[in-house]
Amino acid sequence: MTFEADIKRPENSHIWDREQHEHYVEPEWCSRRLFEVEDFDRSGVMLDPCCGFGRIPTAAMLAGDIVDRGFDQIDRIGNFFDDVPQVASVVCNPPFDQFKKFALRSLQVATSKVAMIWLVRTLPAARWLQDTPLARIWLLTPRPSMPPGHVITRGDKPGGGKQDFCWLVWDKNHEDGPAIGWLHRDGDGPHRTR
Numbered sequence: 001m002t003f004e005a006d007i008k009r010p011e012n013s014h015i016w017d018r019e020q021h022e023h024y025v026e027p028e029w030c031s032r033r034l035f036e037v038e039d040f041d042r043s044g045v046m047l048d049p050c051c052g053f054g055r056i057p058t059a060a061m062l063a064g065d066i067v068d069r070g071f072d073q074i075d076r077i078g079n080f081f082d083d084v085p086q087v088a089s090v091v092c093n094p095p096f097d098q099f100k101k102f103a104l105r106s107l108q109v110a111t112s113k114v115a116m117i118w119l120v121r122t123l124p125a126a127r128w129l130q131d132t133p134l135a136r137i138w139l140l141t142p143r144p145s146m147p148p149g150h151v152i153t154r155g156d157k158p159g160g161g162k163q164d165f166c167w168l169v170w171d172k173n174h175e176d177g178p179a180i181g182w183l184h185r186d187g188d189g190p191h192r193t194r
Contacts, residue, residue: 027144031059033183034091034115034138034167041112044088049080049102050095060091084109093117100128103168107132113171120164135174138167138183 040046040060048057081101090110094102099118106114120139123129144165167183 029185035059035063041088046089047087048092050092089113091115115169120166133170133174134178135171136169137178137180140165141182141184
């Protein structure tokens with residue numbers, strides 16, 4: 001009897017050197033799918049303090065969750081850890097080596113929701129999450145490739161990611177433990193457990 005795991009398949013994945021400033025770029029479908037299944041407060045400001053190439057704000061605009069006021073607004077906000085005003089929501093792909101710092105600061109700044117991309121393998125050891133209003137964990141499938149920004153700017157189209165990623169979504173009004181679900185790239189609907 002042969003199991004699927006026993007069948008050798010060619011690997012089409014990339015391993016890059018660590019990006020100096022932790023600028024890794026999520027595929028556009030990751031944000032698009034998040035905004036298809038999550039409702040954000042449209043009456044308030046949504047902030048992406050790590051907007052990079054602007055993929056998350058662009059997906060939010062296409063979903064009708066924010067108004068296009070240009071990415072130059074981020075330059076006038078100041079240091080996210082010092083002088084950012086209250087906003088309705090924070091949605092971002094933060095540097096993973098500073099994830100907890102970004103998450104806790106986002107929960108201070110946001111009045112409604114926070115959503116952040118993170119590595120699935122880090123969840124079991126992140127006991128600090130138990131003390132937060134974590135509402136949902138959206139596993140991204142198929143495994144997305146998140147290359148360094150310079151790979152995208154030179155025109156490469158990477159695929160075959162080596163790590164599992166998820167969206168963590170906090171809701172300031174949430175009181176129970178988090179639900180878990182899957183967001184498929186092709187949009188075959190959210191699949192939740194719990």
